[in-house]
Amino acid sequence: MLKYFEITKDTEGAKKFFTAKLAYTITPGELRKVLDELPDDIQVVDVRKFEDFSKGHLPTAINIPYDQLEVYLGELPKDKVIIVYGYNIVCHLGAKSALFLAENNIPVMELCGGFEEWQNKDFEVISTPN
Template identity: 35%
Template sequence: MNWIWIVWMLAVIAYFVYRMLPAKGVKTLRVDELREMLRDRKTPVQYVDVREPGEFRQGHVEGFRNIPLGQLKNRLGELDKNKTVVVMCHSGMRSAQAARLLAKQGFADVRNLSGGLMAWQASRGR
């Protein structure tokens, strides 16, 4: 009986570790890299904040549009698969899910802001 419990726990842990790994085709973006991308207006980039509208209204990074994670699959047509997409959320967890979805749907260049809005806000003043 004990070994069944151990195998079950290992399976649960493996599942959560797998969910945390970036999907194939998804790049992790640091705050300093995002800051540089926002300054460089030459390359067309789509910036998407996947938090809920209430969270977005409380504060967001200028240049990001709000498409909540729960609506993203139905709103894929609003995004160009051939342009870079940068996704963010509060901590980076929901945006990791969004990035995985976009990559699976054939988006060519998907980047997830590591640490999300929390990392962005923490970096202010640097």
């Protein structure tokens, strides 16, 4: 029988996981504050498809779809923290992108809940004409 998840009592593993999760994720409210106070320290990257980016995205975000990250890797600033986001909390594009960037020595964090959670907080959304 297939297991969809495994219950574990590994508290040491849990401590490591949640410590890392807190260190490398940012909430919409935290990001809003960073955009207001330290905008030059970060670069927001939307890893969704261009069509979805053009309908709405975070202020200052650039669009590099997940499947294009390798192509544009050299253009990302290494002196800023890259904040990536995908569609929503169940979308793994943000996490996959963050892992890829970290593997390539780019400082990175993931926006918790992605674009959907940003919208749910009624924070500013920008649309890009085609």
